[in-house]
Amino acid sequence: MQRALFVSPSVLTLLVLAAYPLVFIASAAFTESSLGKPFQEFVGTANVETALASAGIRGSLLLGTGYAFAVALASTLLGVITAVALHRSLHSGPVVRTALLLPMIVPPVVVGILFSFVFSPSGGLLDTLISRFTPASGTYAILSDTTWAIVGVGIADVWEWTPLVVLLVFTALLGQDPEITEAARLDGARGVRLFGHITLPAVAGTIAAAFLIRLILAFKVFDLVYVMTSGGPGSSTLVPAYLIWRTALQSFDVGMAATITLLLAVIVTVVTLPVFLIVRRLRHG
Known part of the structure; x- marks a missing residue:
């Protein structure tokens, strides 16, 4: 009876926050x-059939899947490189590490506004750099281009969430056994060889977990x-959540x-399940 009393708040919370929205x-x-x-x-199944027959919805789901993999991969690669650099220069101090984590603290709306200014064709940072180094090229509105608009959104996304990967991987690097690393150095392991054979296997599970979180x-x-972009121009940035x-x-x-x-949930499950299995194998293998 006492056990049921203690568990009941958690069960009620799960029902309210998970089960009810799913049923609805x-x-x-x-x-x-x-x-x-x-x-x-x-x-x-009329709604499902209509959705599957719609080129716009299929295109949005495909765009969202490609976008998720691209920005997750970019964030993970940049995050690992940055975390390793931080770990090898611990003397840089907490100020540098805190500054690198600031993008994660900034609200996404503010990040969107900031990068809208960066990509603005009228005096934005990108426009200023292009005008200075290639004066004859004219202006370039990246967020108004059907090909590059999604890239602009992705750059902002990577800038915002790469610090999360840095934090996770950097913490894992700090948790390494220094004796193993020192023994490898005594055996002649240096640079890429040391990272590939000692450091990377030790933090591979954390890197995979960071990729999974970033993908979701x-x-x-x-x-x-x-x-x-408000999903534009056209439907070039019409990702599933916005749709x-x-x-x-x-x-x-x-x-x-x-x-x-529901279709998005199925896709996310299918895409993330193999990654989850890889994470579990690396963490417990």
């Missing part, structure tokens, strides 16, 4: 639901797209928004 989304996906009148009529965060990107918001709160089609959410 699943129910809305199989019914005709608007923002004002949810669950009007049961339509079976990248699938959820919304704030940056909302502030920087769900637009479908539910601009088109008032809650049923279709719930369907896209």
Whole structure:
């Protein structure tokens, strides 16, 4: 009885925060639901069939998956390089380490506004650099280009979340057994050889876990797209999270928004499950 009493708050929290939203989304996906009148009529798999037949929705899910992998990979690579550099120069002090973590503290909306200014064709940082080094090239509006707009959003995303990878990997590096590293140095291991055979295997599980976390965060990107491009130009930055918001709160089609959410959940599960298994094997292997 006492055990059930202690566990009941956690169970109630799980039901409220996880089970109820999942049931609501699943129910809305199989019914005709608007923002004002949810669950009007049961339509079976009609919403799913419509979503799968829509080139726009398929394109958004594909774009979101490619985007998530690209920014997660970039953040992980930059994060590992930065963490190793920090670990090898511990004398740099806490000021430098704190400064490197600042982007993670800045709200995503502020990051979006900041990079909108950076990529502005009228006096932005990128425009200023291009004008100085190539005066005849004219202006370049990266966020107005259908090819480069998603790259601009990705750069802002990588800038914001790479410090998380740095923090995780740097902590793992600090937890290494110094005796193993010292023994490897005495045996002649240096530089790339020392990192590849001693350091990397020791922190590989943490790196994989950081990649997994970063991948999930990248699938959820919304704030940056909302502030920087509003899904445009065209649909070049119409990632799934923004499409769900637009479908539910601009088109008032809650049923279709719930369907896209379920499809996204399936994709995230399929994509992240192998990574999770790799993380578990590296951590416990």
